[in-house]
Amino acid sequence: MKKESANIKVGISVGDLNGIGCEVILKTFEDNRMLELCTPVIFASNKTISQQKSDLGINITFHGVERASQAISGKVNVVNVWKQTPEIQYGKETAEAGKYAIQSLKAAVKALQNNEIDVLVTAPINKKNIQAEDFNFPGHTDYLAQELGGESLMFMVTDTLKVGLLTDHVAVKDVVENITSKRIRNKIDIIEKSLKIDFAITKPKIAMLGINPHSGDNGVIGKEDDEVLRPVIKEMVSNGKLIFGPYAADSFFGSDVYKQFDAILAAYHDQGLIPFKTLSFGQGVNFTAGLNRVRTSPDHGTAYEIAGKSKADPGSFKEAVFTAIKIYRNREDYKEISKNPLRKQKTRASQG
Known part of the structure; x- marks a missing residue:
């Protein structure tokens, strides 16, 4: 059975905490109409999202959960990936920010693999500070190709x-x-x-x-x-x-x-x-x-120069959410048409 729009779970990795990632995420879902299109699931922590919300003056409420499978439709859900309180230094490239960006991404990808979320939207990372012994990739794309299958x-x-x-x-x-x-x-x-x-x-x-x-x-x-x-x-x-x-x-x-x-x-x-x-x-x-699962992201980077100033435009991130949902739906339609070719013929006839 095809999911209603609001039941499509959009998993979100927060990217570099010192950049504009959390800002564009929170601004996107500050508009309650977005909750009619999907169920957002942010991979971070209650404390981190609360701090970003306060620092940026964004009016949004959220629901904390321990697993993405517990996410509730009609709410902005935050999966508590870490218990620590990361030091946020807006506009600065730090190893700590890179560490938490990786944690968020890995948790979101695992949830996608386990079908706890339907699609993944990634906020911007810094390709330099994410490098680690267990994460040696030039960016999201190569890591996701390894984890999600496909070319x-x-x-x-x-x-x-x-x-x-x-x-x-x-x-x-x-x-x-x-x-x-x-x-x-x-x-x-x-x-x-x-x-x-x-x-x-x-x-x-x-x-x-x-x-x-x-x-x-x-x-x-x-x-x-x-x-x-x-x-x-x-x-x-x-x-x-x-x-x-x-x-x-x-x-x-x-x-x-x-x-x-x-x-x-x-x-x-x-x-x-x-x-x-x-x-x-x-x-x-x-x-x-080319991947077996849907992943999108905005067309910009961490934008350190405006981070923490509440100047970031969420337009591209919002489009990334819309696009992920559209692609997910198109893939579901394609599966149905592949199973039932007569549906395709009927659709064409009705359009004619």
């Missing part, structure tokens, strides 16, 4: 723009050596599957951006586009996929060509994220496609 893709999404990354947290000097035919096929497969299952797009069109300036200018500025990208694109097109490119990245977004596609695959991090954040900053969502 991950960093997918930045809005309703009208979706950008996936062929390589993500890789130094620019190492980008080319990380781009292989196997990786290109894999990432395109993940994007196509995600567009169909997570976003209900029946025949997705995907654009691939070139690696070099002007996609190599026929080998004058690099041979990778001709020798690596084009053959894979040609092969995948022959297998029935709607893949186009490689397109010169410098004019692709400015000329609005991107609007002709359901998603774009960028060759490396900044090639995709600079235009994405320019066009949608504050409303974009970082979705980890």
